[in-house]
Amino acid sequence: MPANRFNSFTTYGVGIGLRIPHYDHILSRKPTCDWFEIISENFMVDGGRPLQILDQILENYRVVQHGVSMYLGSAEKLNREHLRRLKTLVRRTKTPWVSDHLCWGSVDGRYTHDLLPMPYTLEAARVTAQKIREVRDFLEVPVVVENVSSYAEYHVSEMPEWEFLNEVVERADCGILLDVNNIYVSSQNHRFDPAVYVNSVPAHRVAQIHIAGHSRYRKYILDTHDHPVIDPVWKLYDRVIQRTGHTATLLEWDDRIPSFDEVHSEALKANKYLASASLAAAV
Amino acid sequence: MKLLALQRRVARAVMTPLSPSYRSRRLTLDGKPMSALARQIIKPNERLTSFERLEIYNRQYWFRVLDAFSDDFPGLRAVLGDRRFDALAKHYLSDCPSRSFTMRDLGSRLESWLPKHPKYASDRLQLALDMVRLEWAEIEVFDSASEPPVKAADLRGADPARLRLRLQPYIRLLDLRNPVDDLLLAVKHGVSTDVVSNAIEERQKRKKVSAVARLKPAAVYLAIHRLENTVYFRRLEREEFAILDALHQGRSLERAIFSGFRSSTIPADDRAAQAAAWFRNWSSLGWFVRA
Numbered sequence: 144m145p146a147n148r149f150n151s152f153t154t155y156g157v158g159i160g161l162r163i164p165h166y167d168h169i170l171s172r173k174p175t176c177d178w179f180e181i182i183s184e185n186f187m188v189d190g191g192r193p194l195q196i197l198d199q200i201l202e203n204y205r206v207v208q209h210g211v212s213m214y215l216g217s218a219e220k221l222n223r224e225h226l227r228r229l230k231t232l233v234r235r236t237k238t239p240w241v242s243d244h245l246c247w248g249s250v251d252g253r254y255t256h257d258l259l260p261m262p263y264t265l266e267a268a269r270v271t272a273q274k275i276r277e278v279r280d281f282l283e284v285p286v287v288v289e290n291v292s293s294y295a296e297y298h299v300s301e302m303p304e305w306e307f308l309n310e311v312v313e314r315a316d317c318g319i320l321l322d323v324n325n326i327y328v329s330s331q332n333h334r335f336d337p338a339v340y341v342n343s344v345p346a347h348r349v350a351q352i353h354i355a356g357h358s359r360y361r362k363y364i365l366d367t368h369d370h371p372v373i374d375p376v377w378k379l380y381d382r383v384i385q386r387t388g389h390t391a392t393l394l395e396w397d398d399r400i401p402s403f404d405e406v407h408s409e410a411l412k413a414n415k416y417l418a419s420a421s422l423a424a425a426v
Numbered sequence: 427m428k429l430l431a432l433q434r435r436v437a438r439a440v441m442t443p444l445s446p447s448y449r450s451r452r453l454t455l456d457g458k459p460m461s462a463l464a465r466q467i468i469k470p471n472e473r474l475t476s477f478e479r480l481e482i483y484n485r486q487y488w489f490r491v492l493d494a495f496s497d498d499f500p501g502l503r504a505v506l507g508d509r510r511f512d513a514l515a516k517h518y519l520s521d522c523p524s525r526s527f528t529m530r531d532l533g534s535r536l537e538s539w540l541p542k543h544p545k546y547a548s549d550r551l552q553l554a555l556d557m558v559r560l561e562w563a564e565i566e567v568f569d570s571a572s573e574p575p576v577k578a579a580d581l582r583g584a585d586p587a588r589l590r591l592r593l594q595p596y597i598r599l600l601d602l603r604n605p606v607d608d609l610l611l612a613v614k615h616g617v618s619t620d621v622v623s624n625a626i627e628e629r630q631k632r633k634k635v636s637a638v639a640r641l642k643p644a645a646v647y648l649a650i651h652r653l654e655n656t657v658y659f660r661r662l663e664r665e666e667f668a669i670l671d672a673l674h675q676g677r678s679l680e681r682a683i684f685s686g687f688r689s690s691t692i693p694a695d696d697r698a699a700q701a702a703a704w705f706r707n708w709s710s711l712g713w714f715v716r717a
Contacts, residue, residue: 184528189571190596192655212527218430225527250430250437254524255487256494259436267429295479296469299427334471362473363482 149285149318149350151239155391156417158207159410161200162396165403170199176407178205180393181236184212187228197235206236207351207391209320210243212254213278215288216261216271217247226281233282240285240350241278242320245271245311260293263300263307272314279317287318287350292328292357292366304329305343318350321387323380324372324395328357328364337379346386354380354413355395369398371409380413384420392417432467439463440483443520448488450481491519494529498565499536501557501610505550514546530569533562553641556602560610560659563598563650567657570596575712586680590717593674597713598650599667605646607659653711665690666704676717 146152158178161169168174179200186197200206213225233241246258261267279286290308302310312319321344330337354377356370372380372394384390394410427435439460445451454460464476471479495515496503503511522535536558540547547554572594581589593599647667649660662670669686677685687697708714 187528188569191567191569191572191652193569195655218428218433222527247433249527250433252525253437253441254527255437255440256490256524256529257440257483257487259433259440259483262429262432264429270429294482296471297432297467298469299432332471362478365482 147318147347147350149240149287149348150391151285153239153391154389155205155207155239155351156389157410157413158391158393159406160209160393160395160397161206162400164400165406166196168403169204170196173203174403174407176204178207178391178393180207180209180395183208183210183229183232183241186235187225187232194235201236206238207393208232208236208238208241209289210241211258212248212256213243214246214248215243215274215278216245216267217249218270219250219252221274221277222249226278230282233284238284240287240318241282242287242289242351243278244291245288245308246291258291260291260295260297261307262297263302263304265301265310268307268310268314271311272317275311275315275317279315285318285350286315287320288312288315289320289322289353290325290329291322292325292332292364294332294363294365296333303335303340305340309343309345312345312348317348319344319348320351320353321349321383322353322355323383324353324355324357324376325366327373327376327379328366331364338382341379341382341386344383344386346388349383349387349390351391351393352380352383352387353393353395354410367398368395372412377412377416381416384416385423387420388424389417389421435463435467436480436483439467439480440487441520441523442484443516444485444488448485450477450484488516488519491524491529491532492516495519495532498533499558499561501561501606501613502554504609504613505554505557505606506546510546510548514540514543517543517546530565533558533565537562552643553604553606556600556604556606557610559600559602560606560648560650563600564610564657567596567598567650567652572596572652573715576709576714576716578709580716584679586683587678589679590676591673591679591714592717593670594651594713594715596652599662599671599674600646600648600650601667602646602648604641604643606641607646607648607661609641611659649713651711651713663704665692665700669701669704670708670713673714 146154156177158180159176161179161181186193188194244258246261248255248257248259275286275288326337326340354372355368356372358365358367358369392413394406396406442451442455450460452460454463461477464480468476468479470476492515506514518536518539522539524532540555540558544551576591647662647664649662651658651660665686669682672682672685683701692700
């Protein structure tokens with residue numbers, strides 16, 4: 144949806160992830176870019192260069208926060224220190240929404256720093272939804288959850304991933320950051336039809352979309368964010384946009400990062416699909 | 427299986443150290459077959475066994491934390507050499523897995539862990555410890571808070587016997603027994619960015635080894651601080667260090683200066699001028715904040 148309560152009724156276009164190799168270019172040339180996504184944890188610090196850079200970026204650009212270690216699906220309680228720092232950052236960036244992953248990664252206070260797949264059970268959905276509500280209440284901004292790519296499935300799962308996603312977001316009444324590349328990667332690793340996944344997502348809850356590249360190995364695909372977006376992912380993206388309408392879209396490129404212009408022009412390919420969706424909505 | 431129980435079992439497997447060839451071990455830490463554990467938890471598919479699917483996460487975990495740790499301690503790697511450093515990294519991260527939402531804190535317990543495992547440093551334990559302290563201080567100084575500095579006008583008329591000053595939160599004071607600051611700068615400036623030529627990397631590696639071999643123990647007093655958000659190492663006189671350290675401990679200005687010059691070789695007549703010069707310098711760097 145162009146603007147909905149899960150993205151604070153904003154109408155963001157195409158953005159890219161803010162990454163260190165591009166800092167100099169962005170700060171010196173001030174290139175046009177609709178918005179940047181930052182990794183929240185990189186800026187949840189007390190001072191120094193990270194916050195100096197962020198403040199300079201905020202003078203000229205809109206920024207949205209994306210987290211990687213809230214671990215909304217972990218059985219343990221939320222980390223209050225993490226939340227406190229996150230809220231401080233939310234106030235600084237004025238991000239219209241905060242995203243993190245529908246995954247787990249810590250247990251008994253130990254962090255794996257990975258996005259581990261959830262068991263798709265009702266118990267896990269209940270626990271996760273409750274934590275999402277707690278985070279939203281604390282941060283006082285919409286919280287949206289992102290589907291992760293995965294390489295393993297648990298015996299205990301009671302439903303497919305897309306049903307689990309729906310179960311969580313309905314219980315939490317939250318938005319979705321739909322990662323189209325992650326759907327594709329998981330569909331290849333687990334042999335399901337990605338169109339079924341895309342068509343099952345509640346379109347009215349999609350606040351943002353991620354696109355990215357990946358690496359194909361002999362027996363599986365890894366979500367490496369180090370290549371351009373492949374055609375099958377663009378096709379899925381097209382289908383998502385047909386369902387959701389014009390939606391804030393972000394290209395992730397995290398390894399072997401090319402120039403700013405190269406990353407940005409790859410991201411701007413999304414405009415072709417967004418334009419046709421806008422046209423369809425107009426007629 | 428309940429969520430918490432499942433996550434404990436998976437996390438334990440994912441964080442199990444890899445084999446020397448960086449593959450998943452055949453046995454868990456309890457001595458049970460890893461493949462049996464994987465089969466109990468994870469579904470196989472037509473291309474990968476349960477063990478192989480678990481192994482993807484096991485390897486990703488270790489590659490991620492080892493890379494981050496290695497990035498944070500290039501100086502320690504230069505001191506220990508690649509083989510010992512890699513062995514230390516695996517052992518340390520097994521004993522002290524991350525307890526923070528950020529990988530920045532991975533090395534926070536290394537200074538206390540290393541003396542209990544001196545075999546990794548062999549006869550260079552003190553040198554290794556000095557380097558760990560310096561590299562961890564650098565990490566902390568990089569993104570610590572800064573506060574508005576005290577201005578000279580704020581102190582006019584203050585009673586030195588009662589005046590207390592704090593150091594900026596981004597300053598760390600280190601008394602070291604080896605000049606590891608020089609070594610770390612050499613290591614960082616010598617690190618090759620040339621990915622084409624192995625020959626250049628080899629030459630630089632030899633340079634680093636000889637730099638470590640040439641290093642002679644010497645007492646070094648350091649302030650690790652920031653200027654315009656760049657981290658610097660500033661060498662201090664022993665007395666200078668002692669005064670700053672006393673202020674950091676909460677002593678009054680008068681007591682800090684008194685203790686700083688205790689057993690000093692600086693002639694008594696020169697001390698007032700010397701202390702005034704140091705204070706001018708520290709103030710110009712904005713090092714003091716209100717206690």
